[in-house]
Amino acid sequence: KNISMRALALRRVALFSRQVIVALEPAAVSEAAATFAPRGITAEDTAVFLIGMAPFVWATVEFWRRIAVGEPFGTTSDSVIIRDTSGPDTLPERRRVLGRDAIITARLLFVAVGIALCLVVLAGLQVLGTAGPPVVD
Known part of the structure; x- marks a missing residue:
């Protein structure tokens, strides 16, 4: 009853490590390797x-659609537009615009x-x- 928590923890670690060593004996490993079949x-x-791909496909379509029509990314006044910045600036003030480098980065990521x-x-x-x-005889 007077065993300290630290001593109890050390005993558990020692017991666990002995079990792991016994489980990893070469005979057990070679048996497991021989019975594996994909x-x-x-x-x-x-x-x-x-099913896992569906959200990514939807996000891809939405991403490129927003770039094509010039819609902002984000729902607040701090939204961002990605467009080629070589033309005249016709956007309202206080809107951040990401230019050609953002489009190039997006294309590289999608590649x-x-x-x-x-x-x-x-x-x-x-x-x-x-x-x-393969069949093992």
Whole structure:
């Protein structure tokens, strides 16, 4: 009953570390590696991916639409407009305008996203194109 909290915590750490060491013995690791088989892409995986992409697709369309028609980003008087600043200034005062550098940055970011999506599709096609895991005799 007189065991301090620190001593109790140290005993728990020691017990946990012994369990981890026992669990990571080479025989257990090699057995686990031999029984692993990739499951492929399921219909649920595809559904989750598509549902997860929906907000980003909507945000992309809305982003470029606002740039195309010159609508502001934001809902307060501190909103921002992204447009090419080479023409005459016809905007009301006190509105911040982001110029050509913001458009270039946005395009570069969307190119990076496009490359990432292409890599995801390529990886998916590679997984779907395989006949299954190799058979180990």
